[in-house]
Amino acid sequence: MPVFSKPLKPPPPRSLTIALIVLLILRTRLLTLPKDAAVSLSGMLKGKGKGKEKQRFTKEDLAAVLQQVYLDDPKGGDGKTLLVPYRDQVVKVPIHPIPTSKLSNDAPHFPLLPPATKNKPNIDIAFLKQLNAILQRIALPPHSWSGKGASPWWRSKIMAVIGLHSTFLVLRTVLSIMVARLDGRIVRDLVRADGKGFMKGLGLWFLLAIPSTYTNSMIRHLQSSLALTLRTRLTRYVHDLYLSAFPDLRYYRVTGSNNNTNEDDKKPSTSAGLEGVEQYITADVEAWSEALAGLYGNLLKPTLDLLLFTSQLSRSLGVRGTILLFANYYATVAILRAVTPAFGRLAAVEARLEGEYRRGMGRVGREAEEVAFYDGGSRERDILTKAYLRLIKHVNSIYKIRIAYEWTEDYVIKYLWSAAGYALIAVPILFTRTKRSLGIQTGREGRREDRVNDAVAGRTETYISNRRLLLSLADAGGRLMYAYKDLLELAGLTTRIYTLVSTLHNLPPLPVPTIADADGAIELRKVDVRIPGAGAGSSSDADGHGHGEPPLVRDLNLVIKRGEHLMITGSNGVGKTAVARVLAGLWPTSGDDAEVVRPVDGVASSSSSSSANPFPQQTIFVVPQRAYMVTGSLLEQVIYPHSYADFVRAGRTEEELEGILESVFLKYLPEREGGWKTRKEWRDVLSGGEKQRMGLARVFYHRPKFAILDECTSAVSSDVEGRMYEAAKGLGITLITISLRPSLMKYHTQLLTLSGEGSSRWTLTRMGSEKERVGVDREIALLEKKLADVQVWEERVRELEELLSVRAEKKEGEREGEAER
Numbered sequence: 001m002p003v004f005s006k007p008l009k010p011p012p013p014r015s016l017t018i019a020l021i022v023l024l025i026l027r028t029r030l031l032t033l034p035k036d037a038a039v040s041l042s043g044m045l046k047g048k049g050k051g052k053e054k055q056r057f058t059k060e061d062l063a064a065v066l067q068q069v070y071l072d073d074p075k076g077g078d079g080k081t082l083l084v085p086y087r088d089q090v091v092k093v094p095i096h097p098i099p100t101s102k103l104s105n106d107a108p109h110f111p112l113l114p115p116a117t118k119n120k121p122n123i124d125i126a127f128l129k130q131l132n133a134i135l136q137r138i139a140l141p142p143h144s145w146s147g148k149g150a151s152p153w154w155r156s157k158i159m160a161v162i163g164l165h166s167t168f169l170v171l172r173t174v175l176s177i178m179v180a181r182l183d184g185r186i187v188r189d190l191v192r193a194d195g196k197g198f199m200k201g202l203g204l205w206f207l208l209a210i211p212s213t214y215t216n217s218m219i220r221h222l223q224s225s226l227a228l229t230l231r232t233r234l235t236r237y238v239h240d241l242y243l244s245a246f247p248d249l250r251y252y253r254v255t256g257s258n259n260n261t262n263e264d265d266k267k268p269s270t271s272a273g274l275e276g277v278e279q280y281i282t283a284d285v286e287a288w289s290e291a292l293a294g295l296y297g298n299l300l301k302p303t304l305d306l307l308l309f310t311s312q313l314s315r316s317l318g319v320r321g322t323i324l325l326f327a328n329y330y331a332t333v334a335i336l337r338a339v340t341p342a343f344g345r346l347a348a349v350e351a352r353l354e355g356e357y358r359r360g361m362g363r364v365g366r367e368a369e370e371v372a373f374y375d376g377g378s379r380e381r382d383i384l385t386k387a388y389l390r391l392i393k394h395v396n397s398i399y400k401i402r403i404a405y406e407w408t409e410d411y412v413i414k415y416l417w418s419a420a421g422y423a424l425i426a427v428p429i430l431f432t433r434t435k436r437s438l439g440i441q442t443g444r445e446g447r448r449e450d451r452v453n454d455a456v457a458g459r460t461e462t463y464i465s466n467r468r469l470l471l472s473l474a475d476a477g478g479r480l481m482y483a484y485k486d487l488l489e490l491a492g493l494t495t496r497i498y499t500l501v502s503t504l505h506n507l508p509p510l511p512v513p514t515i516a517d518a519d520g521a522i523e524l525r526k527v528d529v530r531i532p533g534a535g536a537g538s539s540s541d542a543d544g545h546g547h548g549e550p551p552l553v554r555d556l557n558l559v560i561k562r563g564e565h566l567m568i569t570g571s572n573g574v575g576k577t578a579v580a581r582v583l584a585g586l587w588p589t590s591g592d593d594a595e596v597v598r599p600v601d602g603v604a605s606s607s608s609s610s611s612a613n614p615f616p617q618q619t620i621f622v623v624p625q626r627a628y629m630v631t632g633s634l635l636e637q638v639i640y641p642h643s644y645a646d647f648v649r650a651g652r653t654e655e656e657l658e659g660i661l662e663s664v665f666l667k668y669l670p671e672r673e674g675g676w677k678t679r680k681e682w683r684d685v686l687s688g689g690e691k692q693r694m695g696l697a698r699v700f701y702h703r704p705k706f707a708i709l710d711e712c713t714s715a716v717s718s719d720v721e722g723r724m725y726e727a728a729k730g731l732g733i734t735l736i737t738i739s740l741r742p743s744l745m746k747y748h749t750q751l752l753t754l755s756g757e758g759s760s761r762w763t764l765t766r767m768g769s770e771k772e773r774v775g776v777d778r779e780i781a782l783l784e785k786k787l788a789d790v791q792v793w794e795e796r797v798r799e800l801e802e803l804l805s806v807r808a809e810k811k812e813g814e815r816e817g818e819a820e821r
């Protein structure tokens, strides 16, 4: 029955009361959502459960707490409790790593994208597949990651947030309809001059305003909450995937150049690398989460509005009006689709350019001192300005493209829809209503004037209600169109997130070396050492090994037994560090029968005594050329990569660390820097030589079976270097030294010389017993001394020659004088 002839009923006050009660219940539910608990210092350091009292800490207390980043799971599981400082308090956050089985099950769901799809994101099947994979496997997994695998997906926090968010979205639409009706009723009472009805309507209006405004703010809050939950889920997943241990080491291998970027290429590239991973993991994940959370609201609410308002209106508009309404929808979609630019691709390009600019800024920050020494500020400024301008030009071009789009959109949504609205309202009045139904006919009963007044009031009420519904409809249509644009942008961001996850998943794990018994030797058999991915354009295997270029070292055979120290030498760029990378397992080997044999890591002590070290002795520990300093305290520099909790668990002591620092001649450091717990930017605070010695201190702390020292003492004086070498050997550590310093030869028993110049050749020389080496060393010293004398002798010879030539000239002159006479 058409609404027009039947004035709308005022909202029943009972439904309002129910709505208010529901809101109150929801609010109480919200307040009881899991909260982070502040914990007391003592409870935390003892590793006990959550303390209830909120205790404020002094700076020193906080530093002590932060020394321990994690509390381990008391039950010995994988889980940890992360200690996060928050407003002078420490918040405990339980962390459960994603089981590796889940990651390997997920991998087949993330096949690599062909470059054509990667470069042209759109709203299509490919986009839906990517979004589905991310949502199904990462954002809303059927089981929690807690490792228990028991909690059903519908009980996860994200589902609670989505459910609550959806409830409020529906509530808002219901409230909008109630407001539209009440609006009409108030105006009707006004036209009727019904003061009592008007005041009642106004009272209801204020009452309705309470849940309406509350609903709006809750929708905003829940949208942010949803975005944050999505971001946390994705970030945690990517962290676990990216910062993976051997044999994956994805953080190390993911940044490689992808030579195969032909846009028309339909096949995914196996040697794909990602430039600017940090942009993907930080900014893109955030933007994606916000876009998705926003889109959910922006899509659900207007769709609901559209459905409900259309059904409300179609009742008053009749068949013709409803057909007109749908024709209007169709025309709008057709026009806007025709003028919509490729927002997905534009968003993806913007994210990439943003990443390039951000990376450039980070590089200057990291290398500030080097840049300052060169006074390279203006050069860096030019590079960064160029990157910034590229970004801005792109963003500007998007803005320009948007002018035409938004102009059309506004014109269509605001004006076309309003005009259509007026036309639709006019349909029942002008074409379908008889005068009788409009209340203008004469009758016997009642006064005619009253009846006319009632009819006018009824029409006004219906007009006001319908107009409000139509305006809301136009607004819903507008938001739906904006949502279409947002959807395109989401497609661009989804492609980037998918690319990140699929690239990480598709990095083949490094080959695991053959394991020998714990006291065995390290062996390389028929190994070709190649740069991974080099020459991928010519020909490459599944590991991205280029076979177009000769290897750095060919057919390398090497046995390093315990106690037989090896020195690797050769000119710069010849491949010495490359050999170390193969030994440490960072680079895969190549060659048909190539094999790497490594002894198994030592066994952890099973003794229950508190002083027993629960960590197995590492087989290989590498000290790289560039000393790396970790964020944390001075103590954490020495024990890296162990944490403070590991240090405590292993029963190690600060006295022991003092002894270690003494053997690397850094005993003064704790006192100079204000104690072991001092936190500083150690990369800047320590000198080059100090950083190198700190690298060696780590070797003394971990006492591995083999230590690869890659020119890590180049800034240390020879005598100190020698004493450190002797100390390391004294601890039973077998040294593999990469160096160009002949003075280090005496500490080794084998010498591997790489020939270079593209020959890929090498020679291995045994250097005899220690006594012989010391003898050779003495001879070298003698010869070096003699060589130093050679310069003095040469100088003397020159003097003598000069003397002789002066005399000869003198004699010649005398002879010529005599002849003239």
Ligand SMILES: Nc1ncnc2c1ncn2[C@@H]1O[C@H](COP(=O)(O)OP(=O)(O)OP(=O)(O)O)[C@@H](O)[C@H]1O
Residues within 6 Å of the ligand: 531, 552, 570, 571, 572, 573, 574, 575, 576, 577, 578, 579
């Ligand atoms: N990730 C990489 N990508 C491309 N080329 C690489 C990569 N790593 C090393 N190379 C190249 O491999 C060659 C050997 O490098 P490596 O670091 O092993 O040299 P090195 O002998 O240790 O030199 P130096 O004495 O200068 O440290 C060099 O030409 C280097 O440019």
